[in-house]
Amino acid sequence: MDPATIFNINSLTHFEQKALEVFKYQFQNNKVYRSFCDLLYKNPADVNCIEDIPFLPISFFKTREVTTTPGVKDIIFTSSGTTGSSTSKHYVSDISCYIESFRKGFQHFYGNFEDYTILALLPSYLEREGSSLIYMVEDLIKNSKKENSGFYLDDLKKLAHTLNQLDAQREKTLLIGVSFALLDLVEKYSFNLQNTIIMETGGMKGRRKELIREELHAILEKGFGVKEIHSEYGMTELLSQGYSKGNGIFNCPPWMKVLTRDPEDALTIQNHGKTGGINVIDLANYHSCSFIATQDLGKTHKDGSFEVIGRFDHSDIRGCNLLIL
Secondary structure, three states: OOOHHHOOOOOOHHHHHHHHHHHHHOOOHHHHHHHHHHHOOOOOOHHHOOOOOEEEEEHHHOOOOOOOOOOOOEEEEEEEOOOOOOOOOOEOHHHHHHHHHHHHHHHHHHOOOOHOOOEEEOOOHHOOOOHHHHHHHHHHHHHHHOOOEEEOOOOOHHHHHHHHHHHHOOOOEEEEHHHHHHHHHHOOOOOOOOEEEEEEOOOOOOOOOOOOOOHHHHHHHHHHOEEEOOOEEOOOOOOOOOOEEOOOEOOOOOEEEEEEEEEEEEEEEEEOOOOOEEEEEEEEOOOOOEEEEEEEEEEEEEOOOOEEEEEEOOOOOOOOOOOOO
């Protein structure tokens, strides 16, 4: 199967067909995933729908090279982790899959990124190597073709001036920032933005006390003068992102889907509306593993959207949009 065909998925039936094809490919070519499936006595003959597919615990990315192409890699993405914790490594053998995924994913929800001035306030990510988020945002900035697009690491004064100026000029603007840095910004400067999208990604990274989503978004909405705060849901182990345009309701691009598993029985997929562990199918992960059991808690809705409720106890707080909800 040509992995590029996943970006042509146009229906749920088409998605399920491709997911089963990808499962068979990864079962045959990913030694780590194959061993996991064997332990569960699951093989392609036992899998007739996506609910039957085994989901690899995300912790495997901390200790194993999860790939279908051992020894072949374009880049290694690493998680931020917390002090003293181990980090995940995602061995990406074909970076073009990631680039196509995040570009098409952004366009799916927001239109052409060339039309936006993209401002980034991501200090905690810029301070380390191997961030997949920085790779994505850097590419979007470079291709936005707007002179004011860029990273604003510590220069909050310049960022505030640029935001207000662009908004007054009715320029389509996106500010993507880690939560603690956005709070720093609105505490120092005032805004009443009418043409700007504010997108938070990530929690406090140990810089501030964690807030529930409703409280964080209320502060940011008031501080920026906007009606909704957007969010991005992604992580080192994935090559696709979900996006929320408000109220904590996320949607996936056509090649990505979220399910929830029973907290007491990791092999059982739950019905919509029940809180459980978040399982992600990310078909852009063609060369690693497309079926990931995360440590996030959430629930799904019939229309394919999902919510992130929080995290399992004792799991590392890391990744994008991992607020304590």
